[in-house]
Amino acid sequence: MSGFHQGIQASVPALRRYARALTRNAETADDLVQDTLVRALRSEHLFHGGDIRSWLFTILTNLNRNRLRSLARRPPATSLADDDAADLAGPEAGGRDIERALAMLVDEQRHALLLVVLEGLSYREVAEVQGVPIGTVMSRLARARAQIKAYLDGERPALRRIK
Amino acid sequence: MTDHTPVTQDELHAFVDGELPADRRDAVEAWLASHPEDAALVHAWRAQAEAIRARYAGVADEPVPARLQVERIARNGSRWRTIAAAAAVAAFIIGGVAGWMARGASAAATPDSVELFTADALAAHRLYIGEVRHPIEVGATEAHLLPWLSRRVGTSVRAPDWNAFDFKLLGGRLLPGPSGPAALFMYENANGERVTLYCSKLSAESSGFRFNANDKFAAIRWVESGYGYVVSGPADKPRLKNLARAAYEQMENRAAPPGNRSSVDQLMSRRGS
Numbered sequence: 091m092s093g094f095h096q097g098i099q100a101s102v103p104a105l106r107r108y109a110r111a112l113t114r115n116a117e118t119a120d121d122l123v124q125d126t127l128v129r130a131l132r133s134e135h136l137f138h139g140g141d142i143r144s145w146l147f148t149i150l151t152n153l154n155r156n157r158l159r160s161l162a163r164r165p166p167a168t169s170l171a172d173d174d175a176a177d178l179a180g181p182e183a184g185g186r187d188i189e190r191a192l193a194m195l196v197d198e199q200r201h202a203l204l205l206v207v208l209e210g211l212s213y214r215e216v217a218e219v220q221g222v223p224i225g226t227v228m229s230r231l232a233r234a235r236a237q238i239k240a241y242l243d244g245e246r247p248a249l250r251r252i253k
Numbered sequence: 254m255t256d257h258t259p260v261t262q263d264e265l266h267a268f269v270d271g272e273l274p275a276d277r278r279d280a281v282e283a284w285l286a287s288h289p290e291d292a293a294l295v296h297a298w299r300a301q302a303e304a305i306r307a308r309y310a311g312v313a314d315e316p317v318p319a320r321l322q323v324e325r326i327a328r329n330g331s332r333w334r335t336i337a338a339a340a341a342v343a344a345f346i347i348g349g350v351a352g353w354m355a356r357g358a359s360a361a362a363t364p365d366s367v368e369l370f371t372a373d374a375l376a377a378h379r380l381y382i383g384e385v386r387h388p389i390e391v392g393a394t395e396a397h398l399l400p401w402l403s404r405r406v407g408t409s410v411r412a413p414d415w416n417a418f419d420f421k422l423l424g425g426r427l428l429p430g431p432s433g434p435a436a437l438f439m440y441e442n443a444n445g446e447r448v449t450l451y452c453s454k455l456s457a458e459s460s461g462f463r464f465n466a467n468d469k470f471a472a473i474r475w476v477e478s479g480y481g482y483v484v485s486g487p488a489d490k491p492r493l494k495n496l497a498r499a500a501y502e503q504m505e506n507r508a509a510p511p512g513n514r515s516s517v518d519q520l521m522s523r524r525g526s
Contacts, residue, residue: 123321126445189308208310
């Protein structure tokens, strides 16, 4: 296997994790990763060194944005019942809260927050992935965190009351 | 010596994310000790991060399915690389001839018909860039792509060569347009961004470049000799402008932008927001 191929293969677990958090569906997430890999391999001649993982995150982020744009034309039909059996085995209520909170963010904010918090990218790397200045990344992060906090703060008392 | 400059919200985020310069860490910690509301914020953000990691970190430990094995994709995908390489050549060879002049472009259209035309182009752009598997109908390497679209659209259609901007031609498709069949060419760069060129008969007066944008997409359109052209892509005006100019120059085989010899910027009038 070439160094280029090895670099890509080594990034697959992180790409799957990021894609799963973005899409909340294992099948859709792996589709997204597969398309990312196909494009990366097709564009080998355009990769001029640098961090291969950041480059793959960039491709995946753009593909996800394209996907969301075409979905945006359809009426929103979000089901709370997860159609992914593997996810049902995952952590319980706490995990669900954060999932729903993430789902409420606009995609730019979700991309920024997940790249920093889940994938450990630096602000500078996220700025390159998103093609925006660092200040924009920071304001996306701030808005994402504020919204998640508002959502979680608003939800928990309601759940307690039901109990 | 502790720095007593007030701590900003940005610094609190940077503190949580390990991005704070070392010489401010003590100051932020001292600040948090005396500002319980900020300390609660930092605590909440850390808890969010932990919840996200607890929920998704395990995905990276799952066995990688066969369809995500790079070697396997590389074997199946070599066909694609050939297509991408040949696309540039095809775009160069065919359509090198200068533009065809519409005869008696009659019935002067209202500005609305041009707006409608642009809206159709943007709708097609939005719809097909999201198609991962079938963004196009006929691939760039198929020799009949340009002759076929030219015949249906009614003029010698040419797919611009945007290799200088790292955009490769994927292929094209035929669509119903507001005033006849329309050709849509799709291009993609290494980052997965896509741009399209839409072209169809349009009985309207020739016009220079016009820019339309919303927060996600932008389009530049022009009308020339009874045909309308729309270049659509991510909302990045300078880049789109360069693509449109390259397309125009290649299609019309001349150096100046439509309608005027001054710079393209002067021709661009902003529409919408």
